[in-house]
Amino acid sequence: MDTFPVEFFDLLSPEIRRLVDDGALPQFTTPHWTPVAVMQDVMPTSRAADCVALLETSLLPQLKLMEKPIPADSISGMTENYSEKLAKTVRVRSAMLAPSKSKAAGIAHEIGLTQMLQSESLWQFAQAITGRKLLREVGCQAICYGRGDYSGPHNDHHPEEEHLRNGYVDVHIMFNTEGVYSQWLVYEQSGYLSEAVELNSASGVAFYLLPFWHYTTPLIAKIGREADARRWLLLSSFVLA
Template sequence: MKRFPKEFADLLTPKGRRILDGKDTSVAGVLLDPVRRFVSLAGVVDAAKAAACRDLLDGALRETLVPMEDPIPHDSISGMTMNYMELLPKTVRVRTALLESRRTRSWKAAEQVGLVAMMHSETFAAFAAVVSGRTLRRGWGIQALCYGPGDYSGPHNDHHPEEEEARDGYVDMHLSLTMPGVDHQYLVYEKDGHLTEMTKVSTVGGITVYRLPFWHYTTPLLARRGAEASSRRWVLLGTFLDAAPNARRGTTVAPPGAPERRVVAPRA
């Protein structure tokens, strides 16, 4: 593979196509349930195409990545003044490709191999709209992350109370493209007030869709012994805001059969 397909739909299996067309009732609108904040989907992206995309991505973008690192604050313990009053901000160590600015090396490399066009394709957004069950706004954000050995994202909730358009919830969709040297990486997330749920995200072509905010974290990536050099997990990420009430036709991406003018269901 020398270029990503123009449409995300071209990567999908028949099962994935059924989801995209809104014909899989077990998946369509699953995140409308206020208790359901996360879904992991397997078998929806063709395995051979996913592996080809992974290899193309690794070759095109790996040298353009920039580190994103926020460690535990040095005074997180010494600064405490009361017992059992720990406060831990979001910690993370990962590398990222900057795809929001045309001036970056990452954007230029991604555009050259067709990644930007695919992540901005109608079917990329439509898949997120079907699973979320919501009408989503156009102009969604895109990003590529790369986890290496030991890279992780600590407990956080992705809540943005200062941003009017996101404070009541929004949708993230991740496509995982994992290199052969990875042993495992997991997503741990909250259910009934406890971080008890866990799913493997070190897949080749697995899709995860989130209705944020909710508490979760990504465990450190573990490499296979002796395979550290090829131990990377790539994540293609789209971030979608809910459409504004009474948004006009052509300004939103709606699930199949959904009205173009729709009031977004409030977050529980």
């Protein structure tokens, strides 16, 4: 496989494709439910393997390390018991794909990745699952978690951006290499970070109506597979219409 299909739906198994006709999932329409859905194994395993191979050979060398550790003085600088505060800490590799003029963005376009992330079928799928009208414009990013990489608790609220402050929808298309043992998404429900879902499947797709609190646990590799354990996250971001 040299390129991704133009339409996202051409990757998916028929039973996943049919969900587009079933209306919004209840977590997106029920008050007080956290609006997130994770679907696992959304395409044949061999197709997922082809996608991972293409990402690993073409895009991996172009990703840049994005790291924000725990501040060095976060303990030594504390003067009051129980006063600790921790902003989002994170370590991943990533690249903006659109809008962007980077080399990574050029390669993503060459392999058809950006076109698929901006495809009509992905947009329609996002609207169907979340029950929200979404602008047709799509922001795209690639993120890759290696061994020990994670995103700490954060809520993805952007109150300073007028077009995002009332919420937006992120769709994550996910692929894991065979070296991954586990990585979890933890998210809030009723004021606690009490819900968790395993993200290690050959392929997956997740829908987030942000903002809400969430984090991903460190990626755990299978023993002996640390060097090639990676979870790919291809992100399409939609503004509410």
